[in-house]
Amino acid sequence: xxxxxxxxxxxxxxxxxxxxxxxxxxxxxxxxxxxxxxxxxxxxxxxxxxxxxxxxxxxxxxxxxxxxxxxxxxxxxxxxxxxxxxxxxxxxxxxxxxxxxxxxxxxxxxxxxxxxxxxxxxxx
Numbered sequence: 001x002x003x004x005x006x007x008x009x010x011x012x013x014x015x016x017x018x019x020x021x022x023x024x025x026x027x028x029x030x031x032x033x034x035x036x037x038x039x040x041x042x043x044x045x046x047x048x049x050x051x052x053x054x055x056x057x058x059x060x061x062x063x064x065x066x067x068x069x070x071x072x073x074x075x076x077x078x079x080x081x082x083x084x085x086x087x088x089x090x091x092x093x094x095x096x097x098x099x100x101x102x103x104x105x106x107x108x109x110x111x112x113x114x115x116x117x118x119x120x121x122x123x124x
């Protein structure tokens with residue numbers, strides 16, 4: 001009986017102690033509770049999903065501007081790369097990023113890391 005009572009008291013102390021800590025009573029960091037980021041990220045994903053075929057035009061204009069003589073050779077590989085990156089970024093924004101965007105301060109799309117604009121119609 002003594003052992004059981006001691007075990008119950010010890011278990012109660014172990015499990016109740018974190019509840020008395022002052023850090024846990026304040027809640028999560030207000031910067032991390034941005035539910036609006038989820039909406040923004042998902043909206044960006046859907047916009048990119050429906051507009052990523054516009055990458056055909058944007059890549060052509062961009063390649064002609066940056067490589068005036070070699071653009072016919074650089075257009076096809078760059079187009080394939082940009083379309084895959086933009087489609088992957090849109091799927092990531094729709095399904096993966098919303099699961100953890102509330103806990104991060106970096107809701108940038110995958111296109112950011114490849115120096116592509118967030119949307120097809122934006123200038124690079």
